Amino acid sequence: xxxxxxxxxxxxxxxxxxxxxxxxxxxxxxxxxxxxxxxxxxxxxxxxxxxxxxxxxxxxxxxxxxxxxxxxxxxxxxxxxxxxxxxxxxxxxxxxxxxxxxxxxxxxxxxxxxxxxxxxxxxxxxxxxxxxxxxxxxxxxxxxxxxxxxxxxxxxxxxxxxxxxxxxxxxxxxxxxxxxxxxxxxxxxxxxxxxxxxxxxxxxxxxxxxxxxxxxxxxxxxxxxxxxxxxxxxxxxxxxxxxxxxxxxxxxxxxxxxxxxxxxxxxxxxxxxxxxxxxxxxxxxxxxxxxxxxxxxxxxxxxxxxxxxxxxxxxxxxxxxxxxxxxxxxxxxxxxxxxxxxxxxxxxxx
Numbered sequence: 498x499x500x501x502x503x504x505x506x507x508x509x510x511x512x513x514x515x516x517x518x519x520x521x522x523x524x525x526x527x528x529x530x531x532x533x534x535x536x537x538x539x540x541x542x543x544x545x546x547x548x549x550x551x552x553x554x555x556x557x558x559x560x561x562x563x564x565x566x567x568x569x570x571x572x573x574x575x576x577x578x579x580x581x582x583x584x585x586x587x588x589x590x591x592x593x594x595x596x597x598x599x600x601x602x603x604x605x606x607x608x609x610x611x612x613x614x615x616x617x618x619x620x621x622x623x624x625x626x627x628x629x630x631x632x633x634x635x636x637x638x639x640x641x642x643x644x645x646x647x648x649x650x651x652x653x654x655x656x657x658x659x660x661x662x663x664x665x666x667x668x669x670x671x672x673x674x675x676x677x678x679x680x681x682x683x684x685x686x687x688x689x690x691x692x693x694x695x696x697x698x699x700x701x702x703x704x705x706x707x708x709x710x711x712x713x714x715x716x717x718x719x720x721x722x723x724x725x726x727x728x729x730x731x732x733x734x735x736x737x738x739x740x741x742x743x744x745x746x747x748x749x750x751x752x753x754x755x756x757x758x759x760x761x762x763x764x765x766x767x768x769x770x771x772x773x774x775x776x777x778x779x780x781x782x783x784x785x786x787x788x789x790x791x792x793x794x795x796x797x798x799x800x801x802x803x804x805x806x807x808x809x810x811x812x813x814x815x816x817x818x819x820x821x822x823x824x825x826x827x828x829x830x831x832x833x834x835x836x837x838x839x840x841x842x843x844x845x846x847x
Contacts, residue, residue: 502547505741506535511691512798513553515769518791522803525796529553531691542735543653543701544677549694551651567788569830573716574603577644581671582609584710584724585640593630593660594646598622612636632663641670641727648674648693654705657730666728669710672702676714676721681741683845687771687823697721704733717826758783760814760839762831763823764792764804771823771844773799786810786820788834807834814839 510530519525534548581590581604588610595601595613598620604611605624613622614630626634641660650656660670677696680688689696699721703709707729714721759780761768764787772782785802787793793806805813814820816838822828825843832841 501539502536503539503741504534504536505544506533506686506689508533508689510799511773512769513691515690515692515766515798517798518795518804519798519801520795522796522801525798526801528798530799533689533691535689535696537741539735539740541654541733542704542739543733544696544698544741545651546691546694549651549691551694554649554692567827567830569827573720574600576715577671577673577722578604578607578609580711580722580724581640581642582607585642585669585671589637589639590642591630591636591638591640591664592642592644594643594649595625598625600642600644601625611642630660630663632665634663637665637667639668641668643670644673645675647672648695648697651694653695654730654732657705657727661727661730664727668727669724670727671722671724673715673720673722674702676719678721679714679718685767685845687767687774687844690766690770692766698739699723700736700739701733704736705730707731719824719826758814758818760784760786760810760818760820761823762786762820762841763827764789764797764802765823767823769797769799771821772797772802776800784810784814807831811835811838 509532511533513529513531531550531553532548533546535544536547537544587608590609590611592601592611592613595615595618598613598618601611601613602622611624613625614628615625616627616629618625618627641664647653674697675688678698699712702721702723703712706725708726710724712723759782761772761782764785768785772785775782782802785797785804786807787804788807792804794804796803818839820839820841822831822841822843825845828841828843
């Protein structure tokens with residue numbers, strides 16, 4: 498390996514899309530896969546998957562990652578809206594990579610003037626254009642919203658520089674991404690997957706801009722954000738004090754669950770990779786539960802596990818069964834939804 502990289506973590510044959518759902522079990526098991534070769538760049542300090550191939554990333558209608566069905570996540574989005582209003586204002590905003598436009602429409606319901614750009618958008622909102630935001634769209638924003646996009650972009654600095662040019666080198670930007678420090682602290686290695694090429698720390702976001710207006714943590718520390726002057730984007734410089742070591746992030750299977758059926762609550766990214774790693778370590782996963790109707794009755798990639806609704810699970814599981822909750826933020830909501838009839842264990846180690 499080139500000496501400018503430091504190896505942090507490796508896995509093989511991960512599903513390329515951990516949130517793509519399948520109608521057939523065999524199709525799910527045979528899904529396209531890729532390898533994880535996570536490194537820290539010793540020039541920039543940035544962390545990314547060296548084996549990532551952007552040509553494999555073709556999103557379609559089978560991709561399901563809508564978290565807003567949860568009241569807990571809706572509260573998070575309300576908090577984000579307040580940050581955007583306070584630091585970007587409510588007028589002339591652009592959301593880049595708005596997905597299914599749930600957050601964009603939430604902002605519109607609060608009186609924000611915002612347009613979205615996403616070539617994969619399938620809805621009917623006239624404020625969303627099915628194309629990339631570039632200098633030819635004829636729209637310049639006072640503020641740009643970039644939520645959970647930058648972790649998918651192979652060249653994040655180049656991407657932000659192109660956004661800066663597209664927006665005529667003006668305005669501020671709000672960026673929100675998962676927090677790699679949270680993953681390391683809590684040993685949640687199931688938060689590392691192929692679809693995310695980049696893994697950011699708060700220090701990384703702060704080093705990427707010359708003028709940072711505000712930065713911080715969100716969603717119980719699982720997410721981080723920065724609001725910065727877009728035109729101040731710069732190539733970050735490696736800080737030896739922020740160097741990571743391979744020893745810090747060795748994967749180990751959680752042995753805290755009790756004997757009996759192994760039930761995973763959360764069929765999104767965390768649950769997909771956790772169940773895959775559990776099975777590879779010789780464990781049997783008996784059931785996966787998720788509240789998203791778009792996932793229920795379909796199969797998870799790589800493992801071919803069928804996703805059940807909470808209601809179906811309650812009919813099938815004996816009282817007192819152990820349920821592994823993939824995200825501690827949803828613990829209370831899950832207990833209420835399943836009438837507190839099980840033994841609930843959060844898999845994070847924090």
